[in-house]
Amino acid sequence: MLYAQTPAAEKRRLFRERLATGELLRFPGAFNPLSARLIERKGFEGVYISGAVLSADLGLPDIGLTTLTEVAGRGQQIARMTELPAIIDADTGFGEPMNLARTIQTLEDAGLAGTHIEDQVNPKRCGHLDGKAVVDADTAVKRIRAAVDARRDPNFLIMARTDIRAVDGLDAAIDRAKALVDAGADAIFPEAMRSLEEFAAVRAAVDVPILANMTEFGKSDLFSVDQLRDVGVNIVIWPVSLLRMAMGAAERALDTLVDEGHLTSKLDEMQHRADLYDLMDYEGYNHFDTSVFNFTVAR
Template identity: 55%
Template sequence: MLFSMLSGSEKRAKLRVGLKSGTIVRAPGAFSPLVAMEIERLGFEAVYVSGAVISADLGLPDIGLTTLTEVAGRAEQIARVTDLPTIVDCDTGFGEPMSAARTIRMMEEHGIAAIHLEDQINPKRCGHLDGKSVIPADEMVRRVKAAVDARRDPNMVVIARTDARAIEGLTGMIERANLYAEAGADIIFAEALKDADEWSTASSDITAPLLANMTEFGKSDLLPANELQALGASIVIYPVTTLRVAMKAAGDVLNEISETGTQRAALDRMQTREQLYDLLQYERYNTLDRDIFNFKL
């Protein structure tokens, strides 16, 4: 109620335990605090905050236009309402290696459990679009080292994302991933692997645990979590799923209102008032209010 009772350090420790459990950590994307509360209620292990989703929610394309303060602010709003660890997409670290260091410090202060940094150049592109470019591997190594060295909580998870699969091939991507792991990255985010065979190769040849991105309409086969776990993935994210579903539903009901003048036919597709109040723990707020203001004049 109001906010999570767990501190950021406790959530980071919780994520570390999950990563060592042998069971894949499932992290659906939350575009708002309310969605994060639903993710927790349904029994997932973590919450993911997507840079693409924050950009889209601001009416912007995912090309590196959002700022550190915008991403940190939204991430903090989401993290504060859930006991689940929150994983945040920090793009290229918002600048040079020194900026990556500042980014991880700010995310620690905002209660975040993990961030990922990527090896694209600015302006970046969605990982499943063509026309991307990556920085030299040694430059990304400096970015990763800066983040690792700047963290104050050793449980803060640093994830290094590489977009090199589409540019340098699977072998080149694996070579980069191992350099990033050697630089101190806890997890490797191997973006846009195509299928189970590529996952199997990456898992056997990369020295760090892997994160799988199961985003829709992209280059990767949408593999079930249990299959990804068997292929060696430690985390799976569903970054844009909830936003896509919500926007499709919003567009459908707005179209119905435009055509018919009423939303009546869509009532059975809506979250009810009772369901919303239950998720918000509305009654607990009433109880708190009564318990605090229990005096008489």
């Protein structure tokens, strides 16, 4: 009923313990709080909260238009709905190093298990689009140092994302990753890798966990969990996949309404009301206070 029973600090501790085992952890992207609960129910190890999804939720492109308040607020709504750890995309940190320090503490207070900070120039753009620009190494390092210095809970994961592969190549990405680890990054997110061999090269270069972004229609091939595990990846995200699936289904449903005037032909594709109520734990609310909620879920 209501929100997760596991306190945020305990989620972080358990997440860091599991990450330290070296196993591959699967973090599908949640596009709203209810989808985070579904991710948990299906047996995944964590929830990812994408900046691209947060932007799309507002009808905006992923070019750095969202604010810290918007991101932290939506992140809290999603993270508190699941017992799983949630990692959130914080873009370039929402400002200069002092702003970034505030970002970290705000995300801690919102109950997130970790975040990643990227090395793009503001205004940033989606990591799989052309025309990106990255900051110099000194600026990238200062961002991570500010994040690490601001953190109050040592288990809050600070991940450094580097987009330099698409700008200056793999060797530059490896050099940047090493510098970010030296600055205190707990994990590395090498964006837009082109092959399993490139992931393996980053894995060999740093002694912290690495993340693979398996976003559709991007620069990276869509490698399987087993393939990524075999080259030493520790976290894999599918950041926008569930939103894309949901929006595709919504578009098809609207087309059906236009063509047929009803959705009878789509009933088999819908989540049944009983399953929705079960996911939201209607019965738990009913048991909590029958004077407020008193009903039977129809099957």
